[in-house]
Amino acid sequence: MRREQGPSGGAPRLPVPDGMTAPLGCDAVAVPARFGPVVVPRLPRVGCVYTDGAHWWWIVPSDSDYALPWPAPAHYATGAPLPESARLIHRPEGTLPYTPPIPLYLALCRVIGATPDWSRPISA
Numbered sequence: 238m239r240r241e242q243g244p245s246g247g248a249p250r251l252p253v254p255d256g257m258t259a260p261l262g263c264d265a266v267a268v269p270a271r272f273g274p275v276v277v278p279r280l281p282r283v284g285c286v287y288t289d290g291a292h293w294w295w296i297v298p299s300d301s302d303y304a305l306p307w308p309a310p311a312h313y314a315t316g317a318p319l320p321e322s323a324r325l326i327h328r329p330e331g332t333l334p335y336t337p338p339i340p341l342y343l344a345l346c347r348v349i350g351a352t353p354d355w356s357r358p359i360s361a
Contacts, residue, residue, distance in 0.1 A: 253296070254285065254325060257334045262299030265317040266341060267292040269310055272348050277327075279344035284336035286327040289320040301338035308351035 253259050265287075268276070273293035277283055287294040294314075302313045346353050 252325075253334050254328055257285070257328075257332050259296070259334055261335070263317040263334070264297050264299050264301055265294045265314040265319060266297055266301075266307060266336075266338075266345075267294045267312040267314060267319075268345060269293075272345070275348050276341070276344045279347065280336060280340050282329065282337055282340075283327055284329050285325060285334040286336070287319060287323040288326050289323040293326075294319050294323060295336040295341055296334045297338040297341065298335055305338075305342060306354055307342065308346055308349050311345050311349070 253263065270288060270291055270293055273286070273288070276293075277286075283295075285296045292312075294317075296317060299315075302315075307313045343353060345351070
């Protein structure tokens with residue numbers, strides 16, 4: 238069972254740069270711009286990153302939110318919709334636009350001060 242692909246609404250889909258392919262589909266993770274420069278050095282690989290001035294948007298494979306609630310103030314965007322004002326600020330070498338989602342999730346948790354979801358105690 239897969240959810241419907243693509244954004245629902247008026248925002249345009251995040252563009253994949255020329256020469257790149259997205260065989261795993263595209264979703265995006267947005268965080269307030271102040272966190273972007275702090276997150277980047279914590280990642281083993283940085284994929285395409287866009288900014289609209291207020292947020293940084295990372296391309297991740299589709300369904301990277303499966304059983305994984307991204308910590309606030311991060312926002313997971315299915316289908317990678319983004320504001321028209323967004324522009325590409327980082328393009329990786331190669332043909333894949335993705336930032337690995339688990340390292341991105343852990344880096345965001347660290348920077349934001351959130352506990353990763355799987356580290357929280359389970360109540361009976």
